[in-house]
Amino acid sequence: MRRNLCVFALLAVIAAVLPSTAHAGSTVQHFKGISATVSFVSFDSTGCVGTFADLFVIDELTRTPGNAEATSRALLSVVQYDTCLNVFLGDLSGSADLPPEAFDTRGKLHGARLAASMEVTDFQTGATVPVSIDLVWTAVGDVVRGSSSFRSVYPNQRISFRQMGSSTMADVAGTLLVGGVERASQPADFGILTENQTGSVTITR
Numbered sequence: 001m002r003r004n005l006c007v008f009a010l011l012a013v014i015a016a017v018l019p020s021t022a023h024a025g026s027t028v029q030h031f032k033g034i035s036a037t038v039s040f041v042s043f044d045s046t047g048c049v050g051t052f053a054d055l056f057v058i059d060e061l062t063r064t065p066g067n068a069e070a071t072s073r074a075l076l077s078v079v080q081y082d083t084c085l086n087v088f089l090g091d092l093s094g095s096a097d098l099p100p101e102a103f104d105t106r107g108k109l110h111g112a113r114l115a116a117s118m119e120v121t122d123f124q125t126g127a128t129v130p131v132s133i134d135l136v137w138t139a140v141g142d143v144v145r146g147s148s149s150f151r152s153v154y155p156n157q158r159i160s161f162r163q164m165g166s167s168t169m170a171d172v173a174g175t176l177l178v179g180g181v182e183r184a185s186q187p188a189d190f191g192i193l194t195e196n197q198t199g200s201v202t203i204t205r
Contacts, residue, residue, distance in 0.1 A: 027203045032165075032196050033060035034105040036112045036137045038172040039190040040183055048084035053077070053176060053183040055133070057098075057114050059105045060196070072098035076120055076131060078178055092129055092178065094120035109168050109193050112137045120178065132177040135184065137193050141169035160202040167194040 035058035043050045057074040073095060080090035096118035104113045113136045119128050147164040172191035176184035 025205065029201050031058065031060045031199045031201075033058055034108060034112065035060070035194045035196055036103075036105075036114065036170070037190070037192045037194070038135065038137070038170075038188050040176065040185045041189040042183075042185040046084075049080060049082050049089065051183065052079045052081065053178070054079075055114075055135070055176070057103055058196070059103050072100065072103045074098055074103070074114065074116060074118055074133070076118065076133075076178075078120065078183060091123045092120045093123070094118065094131075109143055109166060109195055110139050111170075112193060129179045131179075132175070135172055135174035135176060137170040137172050137191055139168045139170050139193055143168045156205060158204045160204075161200075163194070163196055163199040165194055165196040165198070167192055 035056065037056050038054075040053040041050060054077045055074065056076075057072070059072045075093075075095045077093040078090070079088065079092075081088055096116070098114075098116050102114060102116040104115075113134075115134045118131045118133070120131055121127070122129055143166050145166045147162070149160070149162045151161075152159045170191040170193045172184075172188040173186065174184060175182060
């Protein structure tokens with residue numbers, strides 16, 4: 001359940017920032033570069049209500065038909081879920097283009113740091129929520145080359161994500177303030193650094 005929630009949240013955020021189209025068909029975005037992912041999970045005193053914060057940040061070269069652009073981008077999703085009643089209680093997500101100095105990837109697969117501010121949207125109220133991030137990824141495992149793919153089906157679209165490259169597990173520490181509330185529970189539930197040789201996201205409507 002935990003990993004399924006992470007994948008669902010991350011793919012939903014990726015879909016939200018891709019170019020939209022009013023017509024049926026497919027939109028494909030290709031990317032490559034250094035990326036960092038972290039998931040934080042915490043529960044209230046009842047043990048039922050969990051808060052799942054998932055952050056994906058990439059220093060990338062993105063190619064779409066007729067265009068290539070070097071960018072840094074952060075994508076954040078924060079979901080609150082009652083695991084006892086099987087009910088979603090909250091859903092905040094958003095993305096932001098970052099200034100060049102915000103995501104320091106000079107350590108490549110040895111380490112990285114993200115120090116940035118952004119905003120997410122509360123989809124229950126429509127309100128904008130400020131976010132402050134200062135996180136450091138430190139590699140703790142062997143570098144492994146491989147590939148991964150995910151697919152999610154929604155009522156009006158299908159999302160396919162494919163990636164090939166090298167990655168290593170990472171410890172992640174620091175602060176993640178969402179609306180002034182700390183969401184970077186320690187230790188992180190999951191952390192990884194990846195050097196993406198090729199990758200693509202396809203949205204089919």
